[in-house]
Amino acid sequence: MTTELNIVYFAWVRERLGRDEEVVHLPDTVTTIGQLVTHLQSLGTVYSEIFEDVGKLRFALDQEFVSLDHCLQGAKELAIFPPVTGG
Amino acid sequence: MTTELNIVYFAWVRERLGRDEEVVHLPDTVTTIGQLVTHLQSLGTVYSEIFEDVGKLRFALDQEFVSLDHCLQGAKELAIFPPVTGG
Amino acid sequence: MIKISVQKSDFDAGLEISKLSELGGGAVSSFVGQVRGDKQLQALELEYYPAMTEKALREIAKQATGKWPIHGLVIIHRVGRMAIGDQIVLTGVCSDHRHAAISACSFLMDQLKTVAPFWKKEIMSDGVEKWVDERQSDIDAAQNWRN
């Protein structure tokens, strides 16, 4: 059984990737967001560039802000985006 | 030559005195607002009651807040009123 | 744009905000004070010192423009008799920066409460009239801007 996670992208992350969402199959070795980021970096040049400076990105798991060491287990949707700039 | 000063009253000072303004002839001995207050206290019971606790009153000379030791010289209008409560 | 008005008539807060918005600063802060239906209050009577009140408000406005970069500000204060729920006062500020707009707007209210010659009389439902006392919290708030 493969675990699947829906990832949504916003702002320049979305534009650079050329997509606003995708379903990622999680290898057994990926349990935290940090590990997922490493996995995503292996998917291609654009991914590796975007995730090169992970401090410029923010993560929300099922619509709650989380840090890189947060577990993915049971989550349905991960959002990856730059710091918010509304208001 | 007598010096005259127009005094205007507001709020409960006006109500207690039953007048909103009056012209006061200043004796030669009165040069500061504090001295004027002492003079006004001699004019009757209502005056002496109103000015009994001078800390409850505020003074504006020609529309500028002033303290009791301020000189009256050359002024046209003195306003006497309780602390302001607008807004 | 500096607008100061002491008036008997009501005002349109939305219209005043629109005018401030047209100045192009991008940040408009405003405050509206109304007659609150406390206790047995029936109405409020606002007295003022015509020769001095507007002058005092202009001085407060001048201080605000000296402290913050402001495109425009408005102070409207009503006088006369007002019923519960009626608007009493409006302060509004337009600036390039939100903290400047918010701080200046708050400053205008704090200063107005302590140096502009207005006096409030409460008229209770049983006919009793009572002049409002000054509040230490208002004095403290005005003083805080000097620290």
Added chain:
Amino acid sequence: MIKISVQKSDFDAGLEISKLSELGGGAVSSFVGQVRGDKQLQALELEYYPAMTEKALREIAKQATGKWPIHGLVIIHRVGRMAIGDQIVLTGVCSDHRHAAISACSFLMDQLKTVAPFWKKEIMSDGVEKWVDERQSDIDAAQNWRN
């Protein structure tokens, strides 16, 4: 009364203030943010995260009602394309006390700027597009409420 809205359409700041005024608190503070005509800016594009944005704004509103005695508050934030001078955001608070209303209104803006998932893209008159960077002053302002 808590009103949260993320919408494409413009809003009527005066109407929202009127609604807050009807709550009887006596103190209504509001803030309006607009597109400022800086540099060569032609328009602003506001992106958001539909599943999360309103939820984040509700959480901010809840924090405000926990910190101050509030009769009602409103947060309206527009999304999509906006021209110079257009309104972007409104926060408004009604309270019995002016400092509570002003502080809560300021708090809503400071929190919104740092935790609500909105992203601004500047579109310049030469066609160049640039995502806006977060500002340290906004982070500091939001942090200050925790001290």
